[in-house]
Amino acid sequence: MRSFPKDSLPSSLTELVIESCPSLWSLPEGRLLSSLVTLNVWESGNEELKRQCCKLKGTIPIVKA
Numbered sequence: 682m683r684s685f686p687k688d689s690l691p692s693s694l695t696e697l698v699i700e701s702c703p704s705l706w707s708l709p710e711g712r713l714l715s716s717l718v719t720l721n722v723w724e725s726g727n728e729e730l731k732r733q734c735c736k737l738k739g740t741i742p743i744v745k746a
Contacts, residue, residue, distance in 0.1 A: 685709040692716065700724060708733050719743040 684707040690697070696719040699705060703726040713720070720741050722734050734746035 683707065690714060695719065697721070698723070699730075703727060706730060713737070713741065717741050720745070722746045 683704065690709060690713075692714060693716055694714055695716055697713075697717060698719075698721045700721075700723040705725065706727055706729055708730070718741065720734060720737060720743070722730060722745065725731065725746075731746045734744055738744045
């Protein structure tokens with residue numbers, strides 16, 4: 682899987698953790714959920730995914746990439 686399928690995340694999601702998933706290249710297209718409080722990406726090995734996460738700092742209260 683290179684990215685999340687459209688509308689695949691539940692609207693009540695508050696925390697998203699992506700760990701050791703080197704084949705994931707991007708976050709869901711468009712806006713992430715307004716309910717999201719924490720986005721945590723560990724050991725992805727993908728610089729594009731890390732860059733996308735860093736751009737969300739300030740939009741999502743807790744971002745770790």
